[in-house]
Amino acid sequence: MKLLSIETSCDETAVSVLNAEGAADSSRFRILGNALLSQIDIHREYGGVFPALAKREHAKNLVPLLHEALTQAALLTTSEAALSEADREKLSELLVREPELLAALTSFFEASGSPAIDAICVTHGPGLAPALWVGVNFARALSLIWNIPVIGVNHMEGHLLSALVQKEEEEFVLSEVQKPVLALLISGGHTEIVCMKDWLSYELVGHTRDDAVGEAYDKVARMLELPYPGGPEVSRLAEEAREQGIASPVVLPRPMINDTHEDFSFSGLKTAVLYFLKAHLELSESEQRGLAKEFEDAVADVLYTKTSRALLKTGALTLVLGGGVSANTNIQRVFTEKIAQDHPEVELRIPAPMFTTDNAIMIGIAGYYRALENLYSDADTLAADGNLSLV
Numbered sequence: 385m386k387l388l389s390i391e392t393s394c395d396e397t398a399v400s401v402l403n404a405e406g407a408a409d410s411s412r413f414r415i416l417g418n419a420l421l422s423q424i425d426i427h428r429e430y431g432g433v434f435p436a437l438a439k440r441e442h443a444k445n446l447v448p449l450l451h452e453a454l455t456q457a458a459l460l461t462t463s464e465a466a467l468s469e470a471d472r473e474k475l476s477e478l479l480v481r482e483p484e485l486l487a488a489l490t491s492f493f494e495a496s497g498s499p500a501i502d503a504i505c506v507t508h509g510p511g512l513a514p515a516l517w518v519g520v521n522f523a524r525a526l527s528l529i530w531n532i533p534v535i536g537v538n539h540m541e542g543h544l545l546s547a548l549v550q551k552e553e554e555e556f557v558l559s560e561v562q563k564p565v566l567a568l569l570i571s572g573g574h575t576e577i578v579c580m581k582d583w584l585s586y587e588l589v590g591h592t593r594d595d596a597v598g599e600a601y602d603k604v605a606r607m608l609e610l611p612y613p614g615g616p617e618v619s620r621l622a623e624e625a626r627e628q629g630i631a632s633p634v635v636l637p638r639p640m641i642n643d644t645h646e647d648f649s650f651s652g653l654k655t656a657v658l659y660f661l662k663a664h665l666e667l668s669e670s671e672q673r674g675l676a677k678e679f680e681d682a683v684a685d686v687l688y689t690k691t692s693r694a695l696l697k698t699g700a701l702t703l704v705l706g707g708g709v710s711a712n713t714n715i716q717r718v719f720t721e722k723i724a725q726d727h728p729e730v731e732l733r734i735p736a737p738m739f740t741t742d743n744a745i746m747i748g749i750a751g752y753y754r755a756l757e758n759l760y761s762d763a764d765t766l767a768a769d770g771n772l773s774l775v
């Protein structure tokens with residue numbers, strides 16, 4: 385089937401078109417169209433994502449990205465039919481708060497006909513509520529006017545399932561997955577260990593009690609006066625320290641590492657960095673690198689120890705890393721080395737770089753698994769939920 389997918393949960397606006405085939409245990413995806421605009425340069429000025437601005441940018445970019453993705457997929461059709469009065473009313477009701485998007489979408493509908501798409505998948509949470517609503521209302525509008533069913537997708541499910549995918553020539557294949565699957569989902573808003581016993585069936589094993597790992601990275605970066613998003617910046621300093629053999633000027637805590645539960649806490653680690661910086665105002669560049677390395681080591685120690693214990697507890701046969709922070713070089717290295725050593729029976733899957741950052745392809749992949757189970761949403765009532773949870 386052909387899936388159109390839309391992602392607007394944070395600071396990336398993305399639209400993609402996928403061709404998906406096969407059963408859940410052996411699905412195959414071909415990317416027919418993929419259009420993405422990152423707002424990072426716009427938010428950098430504010431040192432973080434500014435929700436009202438994110439929403440405005442999504443509203444501005446969705447129609448051009450849809451046009452581009454459909455064009456790439458050769459699915460854009462032309463039409464000269466005017467919209468019916470009833471359709472116009474539906475549209476204005478849905479997009480009453482987005483006059484610019486309403487105008488752009490109305491012109492789009494008048495120029496192009498319904499594409500040969502079987503379902504429209506859209507992220508409806510978790511994320512920034514105003515940003516999510518734009519994408520959800522956009523998808524509902526497409527669904528109602530084109531008469532194509534809509535599927536609300538959980539962003540974290542997108543991270544998890546896309547991380548299991550492996551590239552085979554021109555296709556992305558999701559197969560030979562031994563269940564249960566344990567997922568360590570680490571992003572700017574989430575840090576959780578989830579056990580997937582069967583497709584789309586999750587149990588929460590542990591989660592952060594305060595900050596998400598990505599948030600801790602971003603806050604530490606800000607303390608070191610590094611630009612947003614801070615994760616890759618801190619990682620760059622830490623890698624330099626490793627290459628140059630620079631030792632850390634401090635030993636940072638590994639919060640909750642010896643506790644018997646699988647929950648996390650990163651706010652104490654972040655505060656320890658803050659106290660250290662307050663006591664050492666004139667940090668040299670090499671000390672900064674050493675500090676970044678120690679922060680990364682503390683994060684990786686805690687993430688690995690908890691995940692390793694969760695593997696034993698759940699008997700999982702596959703471990704998957706997902707979310708923006710899974711792009712981190714040190715985390716990937718630590719997990720690759722230690723899983724091979726401590727859990728040789730477990731297969732580790734790490735997402736391809738294109739799937740670590742937010743994208744719409746992962747939403748199409750998760751949407752396909754929902755479609756296989758007939759889990760369609762109601763276009764009249766589909767709502768965004770900033771706190772949507774997997775379990």
Ligand code: KG4
Nearest residue numbers: 571572573598613615616708709711712742
């Ligand atoms: O999944 P994502 O793109 O957005 C959310 O859903 O939150 O994750 C973004 C987070 C940010 O906190 C960013 O600093 C972090 O992922 N990140 C990294 C790296 N690349 C992105 N953190 C550590 N190392 C990286 N290489």
Ligand code: ZN
Nearest residue numbers: 571707708742
């Ligand atoms: Zn994400």
